[in-house]
Amino acid sequence: MQVGDPVVAIGAPFDLAGTVTSGIISAKQRPITAGGEKGDGSDVSYVDALQTDAPINPGNSGGPLLDSQARVIGINSAIRSADSGSDLDSGQAGSIGLGFAIPINQGKRVAEELINTGKATHPVIGITLDMDYTGDGARVAAEGSEGGPPVTVGGPGAKAGIKAGDVITRVDGQRVHSGEELIVKTRAHRPGDRLELVLERAGKERTVSLVLGSSGG
Numbered sequence: 001m002q003v004g005d006p007v008v009a010i011g012a013p014f015d016l017a018g019t020v021t022s023g024i025i026s027a028k029q030r031p032i033t034a035g036g037e038k039g040d041g042s043d044v045s046y047v048d049a050l051q052t053d054a055p056i057n058p059g060n061s062g063g064p065l066l067d068s069q070a071r072v073i074g075i076n077s078a079i080r081s082a083d084s085g086s087d088l089d090s091g092q093a094g095s096i097g098l099g100f101a102i103p104i105n106q107g108k109r110v111a112e113e114l115i116n117t118g119k120a121t122h123p124v125i126g127i128t129l130d131m132d133y134t135g136d137g138a139r140v141a142a143e144g145s146e147g148g149p150p151v152t153v154g155g156p157g158a159k160a161g162i163k164a165g166d167v168i169t170r171v172d173g174q175r176v177h178s179g180e181e182l183i184v185k186t187r188a189h190r191p192g193d194r195l196e197l198v199l200e201r202a203g204k205e206r207t208v209s210l211v212l213g214s215s216g217g
Helices: 104-119 156-160 181-187
Strands: 004-012 019-034 045-052 064-066 074-082 085-087 099-103 167-171 194-199 204-211
Touching: 004 074, 004 204, 019 099, 019 181, 045 181, 074 104, 099 104, 156 204, 167 181
Parallel strands: none
Antiparallel strands: 004 019, 004 064, 019 045, 045 099, 064 074, 074 085, 074 099, 167 194, 194 204
16 A cells, blocks of 8 residues: 555444445554553553544444455554544544554454464563653663563563663664654564664664564563
């Protein structure tokens, strides 16, 4: 798919079954978070999403996004509402022309894992990020969750030489501007995939390569 290609969204917005809307792909690889608010304990989804202006409303989530040949290219998942950011079927906000879909390759991977093993995993680097960092890039925290190490001992990040305080700026050549973007770019891959990261340490830039681990172990 390319930006500008026509698409059709199918779903049941506001319980209106079998609704079809049309539009175009308005952006690709759009890093979004949806489904929860920071600090409230609810799950947050991180998606490297397809963006479309095909009207998507609450109730559309889970429906297919199709190309002009009726091939499923995405799973409708979230909208940007005018007053509350990215929502996953929340509230009564309507479409303002900013809808997001999970790319079908990512959806297929999760579906295959659920069918084959009964559970879904996601790829991990094995680091704790400083989500309050306001500079450019994703900074490795000074300490991990519950006071543990910020770089998991024996994990992919540790094996690649990543250290606390490193700022990761690129993933496979793509710029990342925040911790959320790094998570999104990472979760677009499979456990076992190899990633090339560019990081800054003490004012110097270096490139490291690592094989992604799995949240399931």
